[in-house]
Amino acid sequence: MRQSAYNNNIRRTILIVEDEYINQQILGNIAGEQYDVLYANNGLEALEIIRSLKTRLSLILLDLIMPGMNGYELLEILGKSDTLSRIPVIVLTGEKSAELKSFQLGAVDFITKPFDMPDIIMARIRRSIALSEDTYIIQTTQLDEVTQLYTREYFFTYARQQTDLDPDRVRDALVLNISHFHLVNEMYGRDFGDTVLRAAAGAISEYLRQAGGIAGRPEGDTFYVFADHRDSHAPLLEAIESAFSGLGSGARLRIRMGVCPGDGAAVELEHRFDRAARACHSLRNNYLENVAFFSNEMHERELYSERLIADVDDAIGQRxxxxxxxxxxxxxxxxxxxxxxxxxxxxxxxxxxxxxxxxxxxxxxxxxxxxxxxxxxxxxxxxxxxxxxxxxxxxxxxxxxxxxxxxxxxxxxxxxxxxxxxxxxxxxxxxxxxxxxxxxxxxxxxxxxxxxxxxxxxxxxxxxxxxxxxxxxxxxxxxxxxxxxxxxxxxxxxxxxxxxxxxxxxxxxxxxxxxxxxxxxxxxxxxxxxxxxxxxxxxxxxxxxxxxxxxxxxxxxxxxxxxxxxxxxxxxx
Amino acid sequence: MLTIEALKELGVNTQEGLARCMNNEAFYLRLVGMGLKDGGFDKLEEAVAAGDLDAGFEAAHALKGVLGNLALTPLYTPVSEMTELLRARTQADYAPYIEKIMGERAKLLAL
Missing domain, CATH: 3.20.20.450 (EAL domain)
Known part of the structure; x- marks a missing residue:
């Protein structure tokens, strides 16, 4: 079974927002077996509790129709806060028609009225909390802080997911690198370096919105892009260069790109990016071109090089x-x-x-x-x-x-x-x-x-x-x-x-x-x-x-x- | 006396209600007692008598939720029907519904 971060040993706190005392009591009696339960009679009371406990609250069970502030209004307020929107909300409703609107406002699930049986309610609560905790951890670790692109591991996880879900689509592995980026950092400072990375990331994301694909920053000034196949991704380079010139600094910023085209799809994903990286690397010190394709010739050269590296010991030992x-x-x-x-x-x-x-x-x-x-x-x-x-x-x-x-x-x-x-x-x-x-x-x-x-x-x-x-x-x-x-x-x-x-x-x-x-x-x-x-x-x-x-x-x-x-x-x- | 058996005899789905209360009889019976005295009954009656369908809907809707959870079927069924009519703000003669509801409620309160 897949492992979740959800840990049963932690006694979590949940909030029941419901104006009918009897409903409150029934739910509280069920949830109280495993959770510390707080109650609010309407949206306003709830908001006060939520604001004081913030993410210490693991879940909110929310009735929709209440005097004062109703459930929709509360959902709307929570949705606007980065912190508070992290708390999962299960809506309590007897109305089918309320479900779409609740989902749109950020509810994660429903408990119908009359209430389901206790074991179903507990399962829904537990699943919603586990999903939300897992999602939070994923969201905070999957994105690179500087560029908001995927980190290395998540990039490959999502890329693999795409190929699994839609294996027939042809995609290209692209590796991009900023020339002499260390000099940019040294000469203009890290803040400017980060600005440059963000500019590149922004242009990449923009390009992918039309071209289709995902992007990551595995390290330093290197970007990975897994994009739907095209004969040329030159517009991507143009977009990045134009973003660079938009920074208005005197820095001469160049980007280079190695491409491992999609026809090599039989090769493992990491390998395709290694190849694109080698193609990109081959452009070092080449001031005329900024795109290189991984080729068979390059592949043979690689094999030859690996052979030489493997043979060094023998070469020394046997003179x-x-x-x-x-x-x-x-x-x-x-x-x-x-x-x-x-x-x-x-x-x-x-x-x-x-x-x-x-x-x-x-x-x-x-x-x-x-x-x-x-x-x-x-x-x-x-x-x-x-x-x-x-x-x-x-x-x-x-x-x-x-x-x-x-x-x-x-x-x-x-x-x-x-x-x-x-x-x-x-x-x-x-x-x-x-x-x-x-x-x-x-x-x-x-x-x-x-x-x-x-x-x-x-x-x-x-x-x-x-x-x-x-x-x-x-x-x-x-x-x-x-x-x-x-x-x-x-x-x-x-x-x-x-x-x-x-x-x-x-x-x-x-x-x-x-x-x-x-x-x-x-x-x-x-x-x-x-x-x-x-x-x-x-x-x-x-x-x-x-x-x-x-x-x-x-x-x-x-x-x-x-x-x-x-x-x-x-x-x- | 308010007992599970008595409720069952009057058509209450006690099995469902009890299950929802984790089979805690005392807890269930306490909530049923409170539910039967819910102020929503009077509100509903007054609202429809005054022709205030908005207030009538609110009261019926809230009652429906509570009665459903307690599985008080003899009350839940007519209140549900009323809720749907009031949701559509249907101009109708609600007196028979009120009569029926109050009658069933009286039987239960008499336990």
Whole structure:
């Protein structure tokens, strides 16, 4: 049996409003078995009791025809009060004709005159109280306080109810999200953030009144909409955007929408919303489009991603994840000199073949697995540096990646120093690359982490410089030991005057910051010469060497050592 | 004496009335005693005598509710009929109804 919140152990209070003493007594005698019973002889007396007890009253039994204030008038007054209308009213009447009007005024049930038998009366009272108490709890918990849309659980309950009741209707799962909403909250305050959410919710509700469907706000700035199928729900986005512009603030508010169209109805409801959410997520950082549909291609990509995530442990345990090294050359002397290396990870998957880091790194960055990956690379690199020291007698510093999430790890410093200690290395042996955008995300925490690492003696290279959004003001004080030019600038420098100008500009900035510049992705002599002339200090790329296995890198070191013996410069002093 | 048996003999549906009173005989009999002395009888009589059908309806309607609950069938039936006529504000000779009602009431009061 379905469980109700109705609890028999509570002795509830009910009010009988009836001008005939005998009727009062008969009802009171019945109800008194289980309830505390109060009496009123007319509407006015009743109102006084109701107003003083409010929702402590569990139920009102109300006669309609009474002197003074009659039952209808009392119902009308109660209906206008949010609090008092919560008390269920059962109307006592012998007239069929009174029922419709009573229902319209908010009565929940009837007891006819002459009265039904006591067990029926008790059952009606009990059921009305239980329904009203359950309804109240549902009403107060089903709606999100800010937007008055359904909360997550209720949204899915109602959506499922709709599909159960009318399974043939085709419906679309929509997930909407406000771009950079956290910035809206930060810049304009939470109150304004709430106003934005309410504006979106209002527009959604308005749209659904015509389009048909229900909406919820499962969390934050995400909205779920379960709407009757349409080829395009673009008018919904337009309505929300127009609501945003109606707020008249300077905030640039954008909404994006992922759609899982109704033809996937065989799929479970939650799954359809997951899919719509993924479609919506795919629009992040896409400033041209604001609608994405979940597609089969997206589905396959998802499966592929899930496979990669599931295989990480094996990949590490069985060394399918390999660390290769790309040499970095100092170019400002007469001859390029091998100075250091960058550790690059690659995945030789036994079934899927070679998987590029560009495929799996963003995936692992999104779910935090990248921390494990980073630790793995740090350890492998440290082991390799040790090995070169021992077998070839050289110290080759290796750049390794420190991901955004690592910077929030309170054990980061301990972990890095622990790895170095294990292989008898010092912080100069590992160069730490941190991507520029990590600095701009949450600069306070990142800057603290970076400063701590520098105090330990680590050198920090800012990776992908020029791709993020560092403010000029920030550059003045940023704690960094080298900047690494974003590859995008380099591939076009021989054809694009603008890119050449940008490189010169960045060189000026580096000079201003007093740090050396590393260029990666350098593929040919022309690029190399240009960058060298522009003042770039260190160059890495296919022009010198692609990333190679540790064994091959040992060969490169030996070749450099041989060249040195033949009169070249010593890179490793 | 006012007893269940006596009431039953006069056509009162005591089983129903008692059930409505949770089979508490004393309680039922007390209410029946009060019901028979209800001021509504006099009000009804006066109203129809004066031709005030509004007041007549109010009185009949209220009486009907009480008599029905007590299952005082010999009174309930004529009062119900009167209530419906008065609800429609029918201009009729109500004297036979009043006579009948008062007669039945007197029999019951005599117990």
């Amino acid at each position: 399918h994840l390999q660390v290769w090294y790309q040499p970095k050359y100092a170019v400002q002397g007469s001859e390029p000199v091998l100075g250091s290396a960058e550790a690059l990870i690659r995945w030789e998957h036994p079934q899927l073949g070679t998987i590029r880091p560009g495929t799996f790194i963003p995936l692992f960055e999104a779910n935090g697995l990248v921390r494990r990956l980073d630790r793995y690379v740090w350890t492998m690199a440290a082991e390799q540096i040790r090995s070169w020291k021992d077998t070839l007698g050289v110290s080759v510093p290796v750049s390794v990646n420190v991901s955004r999430v690592d910077l929030f790890d309170p054990l980061l410093e301990e972990t890095l120093l622990g790895i170095l200690g294990e292989y008898g290395l010092t912080p100069e042996d590992l160069l730490l690359e941190i991507t520029e955008s990590a600095y701009t995300d949450n600069s306070g925490q990142v800057l603290r982490a970076v400063e701590m690492l520098r105090r330990d003696g680590f050198k920090i290279e800012m990776d992908d410089f020029g791709s993020g959004y560092s403010s000029l003001n920030m550059l003045r004080s940023i704690p960094v030991d080298a900047i690494k030019l974003d590859m995008k600038f380099i591939c076009n420098i021989t054809t694009s005057g603008v890119d050449r100008q940008l490189v010169h500009l960045i060189m000026e900035i580096a000079k201003f910051m007093g740090v050396p510049v590393v260029a990666e992705g350098v593929e040919n002599r022309e690029q190399m010469e240009f960058l060298k002339d522009a003042g770039v200090d260190i160059i890495q790329g296919y022009y010198f060497s692609k990333p190679v296995t540790p064994q091959r890198f040992s060969e490169i070191i030996k070749e450099a050592q041989a060249a040195l013996r033949n009169g070249g410069q010593n890179a490793y002093d």
